[in-house]
Amino acid sequence: MFPEERRSQILAYLDKHERVSVEYLAGAFSVTRETIRSDLNTLAHLGLLQRCHGGAVVIRRSLQSELIAASGENFSVLLRRLENQKKHQIARGKENKMNGKVCILGSFNVDIVARVARFPKGGESLIAQGSMFGPGGKGANQAMAASRAGSQVHFVAKVGKDQFSQFAYDHLASSAIHSFTLYQSDSEPTGNAIIYVSQQDGENMIAIYPGANQTITDDEVAAMTPELSSADVLLVQLENNFNATLNAMKLARALGKKVILNPAPYSSDVLACLPLVDVITPNETEASLLSGIDVIDLDSAKAAALKIIESGARRVIITMGARGALLFDGQQFQHIPSFPALSIDTTGAGDAFNGAFAAATAGGQSVAQAATYAAAFASLAVEREGASNMPEHQQVVARLAQR
Numbered sequence: 001m002f003p004e005e006r007r008s009q010i011l012a013y014l015d016k017h018e019r020v021s022v023e024y025l026a027g028a029f030s031v032t033r034e035t036i037r038s039d040l041n042t043l044a045h046l047g048l049l050q051r052c053h054g055g056a057v058v059i060r061r062s063l064q065s066e067l068i069a070a071s072g073e074n075f076s077v078l079l080r081r082l083e084n085q086k087k088h089q090i091a092r093g094k095e096n097k098m099n100g101k102v103c104i105l106g107s108f109n110v111d112i113v114a115r116v117a118r119f120p121k122g123g124e125s126l127i128a129q130g131s132m133f134g135p136g137g138k139g140a141n142q143a144m145a146a147s148r149a150g151s152q153v154h155f156v157a158k159v160g161k162d163q164f165s166q167f168a169y170d171h172l173a174s175s176a177i178h179s180f181t182l183y184q185s186d187s188e189p190t191g192n193a194i195i196y197v198s199q200q201d202g203e204n205m206i207a208i209y210p211g212a213n214q215t216i217t218d219d220e221v222a223a224m225t226p227e228l229s230s231a232d233v234l235l236v237q238l239e240n241n242f243n244a245t246l247n248a249m250k251l252a253r254a255l256g257k258k259v260i261l262n263p264a265p266y267s268s269d270v271l272a273c274l275p276l277v278d279v280i281t282p283n284e285t286e287a288s289l290l291s292g293i294d295v296i297d298l299d300s301a302k303a304a305a306l307k308i309i310e311s312g313a314r315r316v317i318i319t320m321g322a323r324g325a326l327l328f329d330g331q332q333f334q335h336i337p338s339f340p341a342l343s344i345d346t347t348g349a350g351d352a353f354n355g356a357f358a359a360a361t362a363g364g365q366s367v368a369q370a371a372t373y374a375a376a377f378a379s380l381a382v383e384r385e386g387a388s389n390m391p392e393h394q395q396v397v398a399r400l401a402q403r
Contacts, residue, residue: 106139107239145355274312352381
């Protein structure tokens with residue numbers, strides 16, 4: 001067994017059991033204790049575990065201001081090596097892989113939310129009915145949703161070296177998210193979003209400054225390899241620099257993992273990566289931009305879904321708010337009805353759907369089953385204030401039972 005394989009299995013064991021002794025690992029791998037100590041020291045140097053007397057314990061919370069690479073190779077060399085080993089890895093890993101794990105590369109933003117009676121007109125000032133300051137970003141919101149839906153989640157993001165970096169760490173460390181890695185940018189501040197929420201119908205208007213989210217490097221993507229190796233699904237959006245998102249998808253494909261892409265906020269760059277995607281989840285606006293067809297009802301959504309599949313995606317789910325969602329797998333359409341909900345804040349509805357869909361997919365549900373679960377999850381999310389305020393799995397089960 002190569003050292004890299006042994007170290008990957010050590011990390012998988014730690015992720016499940018929290019701690020391990022040198023004595024146990026030496027026996028399990030039939031190597032000397034000195035070899036195991038060397039493995040543990042290497043992994044500790046990479047920031048992937050914490051050494052203790054006689055063994056090691058898992059690191060679940062990580063704020064990293066220095067680059068951590070998964071290997072000494074550059075990203076393209078890493079991909080070639082993984083492609084060469086892919087068949088062997090899949091055959092070897094089926095029995096031992098951890099079911100129900102989602103790896104998310106995404107954004108962390110600080111949200112400044114103003115509740116207004118209605119949206120202001122151009123040049124108009126309105127007195128807000130209330131305001132709040134809190135955590136956000138599509139990646140962080142989706143990580144929270146997938147965690148609340150019962151999946152084990154590893155979340156990777158990047159923040160600035162400012163007062164908000166500790167806020168990000170504290171929020172994630174106190175959340176249900178299983179583990180995370182936060183990198184820090186020397187040049188850009190933590191991403192932020194200004195959000196108006198209309199009290200008439202719960203709809204929202206958002207302006208985002210991505211900041212550090214746009215500075216993720218090849219090395220930081222490559223460092224996801226150990227976590228992604230033990231995951232079932234990679235979930236990505238478009239709030240990070242596109243090259244990082246594209247490389248993460250390539251890495252997931254090389255490791256034989258399912259890739260879910262939420263193409264938001266929309267960028268024409270997405271067309272180049274559709275062949276890497278197992279399921280793409282645009283809303284009506286994004287589906288219109290992807291296909292060139294104005295999505296206004298189920299019939300136009302079907303026409304748009306056909307175009308998106310023709311462009312290279314394997315499956316598409318167009319989320320349509322109160323009209324539910326349209327699933328197309330390249331062969332047949334399926335309408336996923338929405339669940340009745342009393343909307344208070346729709347800001348995180350799409351993130352709720354995507355995180356829950358990824359969790360259900362990682363847990364072994366079919367695409368249609370996962371989409372139905374995600375629709376129920378999102379219907380509960382819009383009944384709460386705040387984009388990161390997600391429901392619990394048992395609440396979703398109860399709502400599904402009502403139907």
